[in-house]
Amino acid sequence: MTEAKSMSERRSQKAGAVTIKEVAALARVHSSTVSRALNPQTRSKITKEVASRVIAAANALKYRPDRSAASLRTGRSRLVGVLVPDIANLVFAPILSGITERLSAEGYATLVADAGNELASQIELVDGLIAHRVDGLILATASRDDAVVARCLERDIPIVLVNRAEAQSRVSAVVSDDGRGMQLAVDHLVGLGHRLIGHIGGPEGLSTGYLRRRGFEAAVANHQIRPSQAPVETASAYTREAGAEAARRLLDRHKGLTAIVAANDLLALGAYDVLHERGLRCPADMSVVGHNDMPLMDLVSPALTTVRIGHRDMGREAADLLVQRMLRGDLPTRNVMLAPKLILRASTAPPQVVGAPRPTRRKPAHKPA
DNA sequence: GTAAGGAGGCCCGAGACGAT
DNA sequence: ATCGTCTCGGGCCTCCTTAC
Structure with missing residues (x-):
């Protein structure tokens, strides 16, 4: 056993992760058979008996595929990065909720980054997310002429803008009218x-x-x-x-x-x-x-x-657009515009008539919607 | 013909090792 | 001391081979 190999094994043991080889050993099959058995798309290539034996072994060992290792071969991490300018701003909570809801239904995990309004830190974060091999990015930070968008286009990573759009429609965006x-x-x-x-x-x-x-x-x-x-x-x-x-x-x-x-x-x-x-x-x-x-x-x-x-709808639409773009990079850019709605509450009323007596107590003109 | 195994490549950072 | 090269590891996938 080489020194490098023993170091690697120690690392693996320390992490405690069950690998495909251990599942293969328990199921008495080759690792490639485990891969086929656990992938619904390829399961039909092996017998039901072998597939159920592999699945039973995987369950017994509590096997979870290592996505980062899988991404080495597939080039896809199943991770999507989301940049917001201010995570404390309550506007972004429903947007993120809509994004996460739709992406998780498609098998993607979401990484949210609080990017602030400084261009340098936004670019640094985008580079960091790309280094983590995110499959795509949703930007809620875009300005009308955005250098971060240019950076993403340069790096050839699928992106969608949400809540904001560029002046020139280089990428798809979901905005309100x-x-x-x-x-x-x-x-x-x-x-x-x-x-x-x-x-x-x-x-x-x-x-x-x-x-x-x-x-x-x-x-x-x-x-x-x-x-x-x-x-x-x-x-x-x-x-x-x-x-x-x-x-x-x-x-x-x-x-x-x-x-x-x-x-x-x-x-x-x-x-x-x-x-x-x-x-x-x-x-x-x-x-x-x-x-x-x-x-x-x-x-x-x-x-x-x-x-x-409709911020939640906006998030869902943005996630939808991104998933489509990650599957097909040649899709034309799309701008989705959602219809807004006026919500009447107590901060508006007819203007006071000049010279009229000031009312003694506040009285809203409208019932909240 | 079908099911399954074996080999090798994918990707990239870390570490080992040899050459200068 | 510095640089370049090689090897290794992870899981998955494809191609080829083997067994039945």
């Missing part, structure tokens, strides 16, 4: 009587920020509201703090606003903070509409009227 979402929000506010509506936009480098701002502008134009009556302040990030900063600018620079449409729920919560610090009431003095319908938005005070995105 942001233009439609903004139209729903603005229609609702105009229906209540609002004519001075501000928008807290998301970062312009992200498709959601860009498309929701454009959607907002198109939606107010549809109601013959001039741009001066529908000002936009862009937040530097999708955070409550950035939302508050943008809300301050919006209120300082544009007097007389009666409603705010935020590009996501965290930005809307930032607007809540500013209204509170300035002694303004929501919705009596200012109506606020969010976007995403993150978990718990029905529990904030007042419960947030928001545009609901």
Whole structure:
């Protein structure tokens, strides 16, 4: 026995893993027969008697195939990496749930990485996941012109974008119809009587920020509201703090606003903070509409009227697209757009008539949906 | 003709070993 | 000391051979 061999055997014994050879020895067959017996696709090539003997031996030894070793031969790890920009952001929980649900049904395991918004760390994580031989990647981090996408294309690894899309459709993406979402929000506010509506936009480098701002502008134009009556302040990030900063600018620079449409729920919560610090009431003095319908938005005070995105469906669709792409790399890119829905809660109400007495207590205009 | 065994290749990092 | 080459390990798969 060579030194290298004995070291390897020690390593194997330490890991305690049962190998195909041990199953073969117990079943009194060759390892290749074990492989055939345990694979439903090849089981028909051997007799039922031998197959059941192998299966019994595998069960007796509690044999579990070593996927990493299998990937040496097959080139497939059955692992999928998912990059999210902020794992603490509640938006990603239902997306991840949808992804995991669909991938596990297809026999894939999911590795989730909290990539942040720094390009260098995102690329490092992607390289790390590729080094772990993931079969594909789902990116919830993409910007409109994304170097990580370019890196994945360079490495020839199947990817699908979720929740965000690129400006140039190099890869498949699953997104919400942001233009439609903004139209729903603005229609609702105009229906209540609002004519001075501000928008807290998301970062312009992200498709959601860009498309929701454009959607907002198109939606107010549809109601013959001039741009001066529908000002936009862009937040530097999708955070409550950035939302508050943008809300301050919006209120300082544009007097007389009666409603705010935020590009996501965290930005809307930032607007809540500013209204509170300035002694303004929501919705009596200012109506606020969010976007995403993150978990718990029905529990904030007042419960947030928001545009609901089917995040779980989004995750499922993205996983579906990726599985198809991993099976057939020559498939054309597809953009799946899911329809949003307005969820009416307590943060919106008709604008106050100038000179009318201030109500003594908050009274939501709508029952939560 | 069919079932099953045997050999070798796949992939790549770690470690051993020889050459310079 | 440094570099290049070879061997090994894991499980699976394919091709070829052997036994019946």
